[in-house]
């Protein structure tokens with residue numbers, strides 16, 4: 139395995155390549171005081187009560203808790219912009235105690251684009267709200283696997299909004315890993331091998347654990363294996379991100395099977411590095427909003443037979459490049 143070079147401080151956002159959206163460049167912050175609030179929107183730019191508004195980072199490069207925002211109320215353009223900036227910088231945002239209705243959860247997510255419709259409806263799902271209910275024995279739960287959502291699609295989700303409706307008495311955390319940090323810390327030799335490579339993504343290996351062939355067969359026509367770059371460029375920040383995951387990435391294009399397997403193992407292991415991760419302990423009514431272009435996540439299955447109910451909406455994304 140390659141030696142890791144963990145930076146002591148947050149890596150500043152790189153300048154975007156020509157053609158990237160300029161207004162989306164992340165301005166440096168660097169003025170958070172401890173765990174609470176430091177950034178206030180200018181007076182009069184929103185109806186939300188901004189005295190409480192703040193962004194409290196939870197890790198070096200990934201994860202921040204946003205305070206003082208009521209997601210059930212419509213976002214003003216200024217607040218949407220502020221939250222987008224925070225999302226680009228911290229990759230997953232947490233909002234405590236929101237208790238959103240499904241409709242409010244959809245409405246919040248729609249500030250970032252169309253919602254994805256779910257191709258595999260389970261009991262309790264609506265067309266665009268996926269319900270993960272650990273208590274229902276027939277409902278598969280996507281746990282224990284590091285993944286980026288739906289990379290078997292030509293256009294994987296841009297992001298997702300997840301709310302916990304019911305939490306187990308202990309455990310049930312979710313973890314996210316920063317794929318920009320993971321890329322930055324690869325050796326130059328590995329980066330040279332993957333910088334222009336593409337890889338095949340396929341839903342079968344990831345979903346085979348949860349669904350029988352009778353459910354999967356009809357989807358094979360809708361979602362044939364698709365190729366994505368192994369390293370994608372974030373469309374808003376211009377940063378390079380590692381874009382393979384152990385759930386759906388099956389092969390690096392044009393490589394011998396053994397070489398591809400070995401390289402994919404090394405690349406997928408980057409999500410396991412604690413320095414690239416944040417771990418969130420839920421209370422019922424908490425919401426997470428992640429940038430699916432820049433992260434992987436993992437739901438920790440450490441709560442036995444206890445009930446855990448989560449609902450997710452996903453926002454349609456672009457074709458990775």
Ligand SMILES: O=C(O)CCC(=O)C(=O)O
Pocket residue numbers: 270280287298300311312435436437438448450
């Ligand atoms: O239940 C969780 O914590 C995460 C489940 C998941 O993978 C998702 O919502 O995409």
Ligand SMILES: [Fe+2]
Pocket residue numbers: 280285286287435
């Ligand atoms: Fe997921």
